[in-house]
Amino acid sequence: MTGEPTPRRRRGRPGYDQAAILRTAVELFNRRGYDATSMGDLARELGLTKPAIYHHVTSKEQLLGRALDDALDELTAVVTEAAEDPAGRSAYERLRGVVRRSVEVLVAHQPSVTLLLRVRGNSGVELAALDRRRRLDERLAALVADAAAEGALRDDLPPPLVSRLLFGMVNSLVEWYRADGAYDPATVADAITTVAFDGLRPRGDQAS
Amino acid sequence: MTGEPTPRRRRGRPGYDQAAILRTAVELFNRRGYDATSMGDLARELGLTKPAIYHHVTSKEQLLGRALDDALDELTAVVTEAAEDPAGRSAYERLRGVVRRSVEVLVAHQPSVTLLLRVRGNSGVELAALDRRRRLDERLAALVADAAAEGALRDDLPPPLVSRLLFGMVNSLVEWYRADGAYDPATVADAITTVAFDGLRPRGDQAS
Structure with a gap:
């Protein structure tokens, strides 16, 4: 400046x-x-x-808009693929799939997704990105609700809260994941789906 | 300015x-x-x-330092309480406890914890905060490792990765939790410990 x-x-x-x-x-x-x-x-x-x-x-804001669009276009493709599934998979299978694919997108587009997750709505470009992100969150929450309605998820937790926590865990990746670190994307995707759906307690244990 | x-x-x-x-x-x-x-x-x-x-x-940086200290002092108290437990609880019980207490601190000190989680290390104050945060993360990872060593956690996931995901889910709260929203802190703490330790699949189901 x-x-x-x-x-x-x-x-x-x-x-x-x-x-x-x-x-x-x-x-x-x-x-x-x-x-x-x-x-x-x-x-x-x-x-x-x-x-x-x-x-x-043309401007700094144009660069921001392109980066946010990059992240949002990729995430939208993942969510749309899960929502409009031609193969007749259950909502639970599609939810597991969207978690895995989200991890892949976060890792492959980590800089632009990091930027997206930090957007606060200080300009028109940011507000538009927040709006697109909100619509994705709503579609994800609907998928969680569908999986719960199938009986595939425990029924003692509100689906919107489950959706927040599940994708909160996924999104937290951007804060620490390093492509040259100890874990490849598949290991992280396995760990997240295992923790979220199966839990950290060994199966067979009585939950305490 | x-x-x-x-x-x-x-x-x-x-x-x-x-x-x-x-x-x-x-x-x-x-x-x-x-x-x-x-x-x-x-x-x-x-x-x-x-x-x-x-x-x-005296300065903007002084305000930042105080806010970061507020968040870090609270989180340090929670981690220290879990690490130096006089009651002889198992590492697993202490881990569940630290997750619950972390949720309480995040909700009660949401603005300063939000600030802490966004710090990038652009100044001495920020680097000092990142260093304190890193030491807390190490102590939490050690507690996860202890719980795994007790056999209380599944043995097919690396404890450091589990720690990242578990506290990533906890930290994600600051992005969406609203004190006047649909969930009180106890509901959120229950949901996080349930998802993380017991998983979203109904117990008794075969994990797929």
């Missing part, structure tokens, strides 16, 4: 495409906070001049 | 004490982001002049 950035390297033609600028922007938004990050900061991080960035993107 | 705030009401002596200023600051940090919030914003929100605020607090 202020002054000229000192580029780490200056190029006659920027060696970045929109996708690369977006990747760096999202990383910076997550590290410093969207509101605290200026286009000048982004230019410095990329080693570009501000005009070179504006050659590719 | 810029210009003079337009106070909603101006007072000869500020009608706020430190605790009230801190409450409003934390609410504002959570709503707008810490980095994006200036002391001028806080003054406007309180209807005070900036000098009136500086009569009570």
Whole structure:
């Protein structure tokens, strides 16, 4: 926002495409906070001049919108696939499936999903993203309710609360998952579905 | 940061004490982001002049530090109580207890815990908070490992991963819990311990 950035390297033609600028922007938004990050900061991080960035993107908000759309488009595809199931699977099977697929999307799109989960609604772009996210949450809660109605889930917990907790556990991944860490995505997906549906107590034990 | 705030009401002596200023600051940090919030914003929100605020607090970072300490002191007390148990309860019982008590703390101190969970390490105060949080996470992971070693938890999941997921589910509360909403803290604590330890499938069912 202020002054000229000192580029780490200056190029006659920027060696970045929109996708690369977006990747760096999202990383910076997550590290410093969207509101605290200026286009000048982004230019410095990329080693570009501000005009070179504006050659590719119109505004910081455009970058935010693209990142949020990336996350929301992927999550919407997962939820839609589970809701409009042609194979006649039970709601319970579809719910297990959506949990697994959500883990895969969170891992594969971790930066943009992290950004999405931190959105507070400070602008039109953020409010639109929150609205799309709310509709996804409603469809997930409906799927939990369907699985409960089938008798596949215990009947002593309110389905909306179950949905919050289940996807709260899934979403918490973005805070600690590292692609180069101890667990691959399949291990995490197995662990989440096991904890959520089967519980931590060994089966056969009396619950205390 | 810029210009003079337009106070909603101006007072000869500020009608706020430190605790009230801190409450409003934390609410504002959570709503707008810490980095994006200036002391001028806080003054406007309180209807005070900036000098009136500086009569009570030395800096924005001091307010952040107090809020993070509030959350961390409460969570440390819960973890310490579980770790240094005089009554000879099993690790499993202490783990269930720490989950329940964590829910109570999150609900009672939701604004400061929300702030804590969003800290990224952008300053010395934030790094110190992250360090305290990391030590709490290690103690919780050790408690999960102890419960697993007792045979009270299923043995096919790595205890550190279980700890991440369990407290990820607990922490996700801060994103949606509302004191005036549909669920009281005891209902939420029951639901989390039930989901985590007993699972969503009715007991007696074959896990699929």
